[in-house]
Amino acid sequence: MTSPSRAISSAAVYAMLGVGAIITLAPFVFGVVTSFTSARQFATGTPLQVPDPPTVANYAGLADAGFGRTVVVTALMTAVIVLGQLTFSVLAAYAFARLTFRGRDAIFWAYIATLMVPPTVTIVPLYLMMAQAGLRNTFWALVLPFVFGSPYAIFLLREYFRTIPADLINAARLDGASTLDVLVHVVIPVSKPILVTLTLITVVSQWNNFMWPLVITSGPKWRVLTVATAGLQSQYNGQWTLVMAATTVATVPLIVAFVAFQRHIVRSIVVTGLK
Amino acid sequence: MVSARVRTTTTAYALLAPSLFGVAAFLLLPMFVVGWLSLHHWDLLGPIRYVGLDNWRSVLSDGTFGNSLVVTALFVALVVPVQSALGLLAASMLARQLPGGVFFRTLYVLPWICAPIAIAVLWHWLLAPTDGAINTLLGRQVEWLTDPGLALPVVSAVTVWTNVGYVALFFLAGILAIPEEIYRAARLDGAGPWQRFRRITLPLLRPTLFFVLVTGIISAAQVFDTVYALTGGGPQNRTDLVAHRIYAEAFGAAAVGRAAVMAVILFAILVIATIAQHLYFRRRISYDLA
Amino acid sequence: MIARPDRPDRPDRPKRPKQPKQPKRPTRPKFSTLTALSLAAAMALLLVSAVTLGRETEPPGRTVVTVRLWDQQVAGAYRRSFDEFTRRHPGIEVRVNVVAFSTYFDTLRTDVAGGSADDIFWISNAYFAPYVDSGRLVDVTSSFGPQAVAGWEPSVVDQFTRDRRLWGVPQLTDAGIALYYNADLLSAAGVDPAVLDSLRWSPDDTVDTLRPLLSRLAGGRGRQWAYNAANDLQGIYLNYIGSAGGVFSVGDRFAFDNAQAAEAFRYLVRLINVDKVAPPASATNDNGDFSRNMFLQGRMALFQSGTYNLAAVAANAPFRWGVALLPAGPAGRVSVTNGIAAAGNSASPHPESVREVLAWMGGTDGNAYLGVGGAAVPAVLAAQRTYFDYWAAKGVDVAPFFDVLHGPRISAPGGAGFAAGFNALKPYFDEMFLGRLDVAQALPQAQTAANAAAER
Secondary structure, three states, rough: OHHHHHHHHHHHHHHHHHHHHHHHHHHHHHHHHHHHHOOOHHHHHHOOOOOOOOOHHHHHHHHHHHHHHHHHHHHHHHHHHHHHHHHHHHHHHHHHHHOOOOOOOHHHHHHHHOOOOOOOHHHHHHHHHHHHOOOOHHHHHHHHHHHHHOOOHOOOOOOOOOOOHHHHHHHHHOOOOOOOHHHHHHHHHEEEEEEEHHHHHHHHHHHHOOOHHHHHHOOOOOOOOHHHHHHHHHHOOOHHHHHHHHHHHHHHHHHHHHHHHHHHHHHHHHHHHHO | OHHHHHHHHHHHHHHHHHHHHEEEHHHHHHHHHHHHHOOOOOOOOOOEEOOHHHHHHHHHHHHHHHHHHHHHHHHHHHHHHHHHEEEEEEHHHOOOOOOOHHHHHHHHHHHHHHHHHHHHHHHHHHHHOOOOHHHOOOOOOOOOOOOOOHHHHHHHHHHHHHHHHEEEEEEEHHHHHHOOOHHHHHHHOOOOHHHHHHHHHHHHHHHHHHHHHHHHHHHOOOOHHHHHHHOOHHHHOOOOHHHHHHHHHHOEEEEHHHHHHHHHHHHEEEEHHHHHHHHHOOOOOOOOOO | OOOOOOOOOOOOOOOOOOOOOOOOOOHHHHHHHHHHHHHHHHHHHHHHHHHHHHHHOOOOOEEEEEEEEEEHHHHHHHHHHHHHHHHHHEEEEEEEEEOHHHHHHHHHHHHHHHHOOOOEEEEEEEOOHHHHHHHHHHHHHHHOOOHHHHHHHHHHHHHHHHHOOOEEEEEEEEEOOOOEEEEHHHHHOOOOOOHHHEEEOOOOOOOOOOOHHHHHHHHHHHHEEEEOOOOOHHHHHHHHHHHHOOEEOOOEEOOOOOOOOOOHHHHHHHHHEEEEOOOOOOHHOOOOOOHHHHHHHHOOOHHHHHHHHHHHHHHHOOOOOOEEEEOEEEEEEOOEEEEEEEEEEEEOOHHHHHHOOOOOOHHHHHHHHHOOOOOOOOOOOOHHHHHHHHHHHHOOOHHHHHHHOOOOOOOOOOOOHHHHHHHHHHHHHHHHHHOOOOOOHHHHHHHHHHHHHHHH
């Protein structure tokens, strides 16, 4: 039942939410509109005019600048990291959660301790290590630091795995299941929500990773989308129509994925945060 | 049986092997390497030379690193409270669960999902002095990113814009977890909406608030992409956040040893800050919702 | 009534623990091994793709040599030159890679350090020293013999000589700086282009003819500027320092904190911030192309720059234009001249092919292409005619760029620590040009910072 004061404040709430929506959306809309404006119209007219003939010339320009390969490299890097990181994290989390062995707790706390190591601090030494190993500007350099599992993911998975009823696992073992069987047939099916969550988190953070690829790769061969976007901005300084096309390409895949999976993503953000 | 335990241990270590390697090689080892590197001179092209404490002396005596720390502290002080307050505001409105709320909730997270560098490039155009969208709308030529007084607040504003929706989600979950009975009881006791907020919502949100503050500070202290694309360190180094300074030292000025010194100091500061926050808050979030 | 037989008592059976529905009992370790195998297969597939992506796409039987530079216009000329080269040397293909100037030297350093730099790359006098010192460049004196320098522009050879050896094959000389002018804007303001050749700037207002002219040429608030005074080392302030009688650097050290240089800077800062005849420094400090774009759009009457912008102006200016001598100062008319050389990457996997390409680039035939399209002045002396012929045919008098070189010159700065030093002075110079930091304070602070950074 809405009392009059509640009804008024409902309208006020909608108004404020609406303002928030405009502030959130407007930049994207402006950017996309500009990306479809021809460079000439942008230079001669005012920047916010509706593109008179809207044009895809800017996107064609991106293709010339090698964005096709860039997208492929980024997708490949993300896929490799997600696959590797999740697999190895699941294995480790299972060991911590359900096996008893010497050194378990010590090693687990060591993992947790590394959560406090900020990425900014590891970039420089990792660069040196890669340089000494001769791995600068290679695909391996892009993925190796991340592919072997993430303490964050291991921590979350372990929490989740601990809640799996012991009976499920024991029953499977009684049927002669090996550890691998238990993982595939008991643990993973039951953990689908957290796995979806982690997949989404990892995809987002790897797709958007900037500083490491910037530092460890150079040139067009292994350039990823984030680095290419920033590079375009300096290469074509002032050619905003082209640069806006690049930002659109950089952001659209995730926006689309986000809208498609929004419930999962929202839940994943909250679930991982409040644990 | 001994053999069973040995088998379990072997299995366990087999399962752990990949992540052990990863953690040791890419998280633990770098910590030692960065310390070692801070005692050497390297310009990326030549050989690595041992120079003892020269880098430490140099970093601690010239003002650039100190400036970065101050700038970062200011930045964190601007960003974290504002994004938390706005996030809380948004969450309170979304908690009403009015029809269409899901749409807004989804929309607000959009900036956070996108790559920070792409967001920064987008805002770089929006804020451009002559042909940017904002100045065109305003009809004036405001120097958003080149005025020393404006640059840092503007960069902070962009960061807040990016994070509000994300922060709001946490508060929203926290608010929704508060049982309705408590509010009902309070209403029966005659408490008005503001009192309910102050006496019930806020205190019960302490754990969420703690989480939002701690993670907000840690991530704000490491902002890099935004500075790189918007100001490159800013007018008169006014937006030279620590992460950017480390990058600029290592890969711009080619003084990798100095960058390593800065990284070590940053690490120490963040660890101390995290521990301090944990100690401070641990004593204050013992609310039971039973 | 028939009695129903009693159901025998069921003995109590221990209850089986309740199990939630499980997927159909898998027959086997075969299934989970299958899953593991398919995961591994997926990963293998991804990794194979990565390796394939990484494969050098070398056309069979040919060596590919890559050349890096920063000028889009000249790149076109190079491509034509290399087409001819490949016709004469069918086993070698040359690819041109253009990187924006604003990031050129940062990325060059990390690329060379990372072993992923191109086989041949442009270097400028200001930035090449560290590469020599760490042995990254091909020693041209050894490769081509000391007589080779005879055919090259001497000022460029000088700039790229270090430790008495030459480290790059001279490619271009920028000639001097001159004044492009928009003839339409000049006639609209009633200014005769002939007066441009005798312009003088001076801190003394009674002698200064430049400022009054600029005030006449500037139009309505910011819509039309008269001149491109800005924080531009090569195009603007180095020449002003020289024509004021000051110095910018001495050897490897920055030395711009002297009275004459201060006069020069003060003059420029006044033009920008007080007279407002030039675009605000906030627009030009970080965007080197801003003024050129304004000139090309017809919004700037006079544009002081070098031959490196000539092709762009000729191709894109929709108005009548010409070139005049650059303004003289209290110490005469002084210009900087700069050269560019192509350095060989000493770590290239194809040193022999690199040598052949370098020989072509340093020879009359190869270097002439740069001049033929009017894109740049070839550093090979015998090839320079092509440049003059081209512009003469177009009716553009390029004499101002060269005549100015008959007078005194100011040397382009350089040295091992130049990059770091220049980075360090930039914030001070930015603020100085913005009018927020007084010239008298900015110069000493900037010089100290620059020299400190350069020494590290």
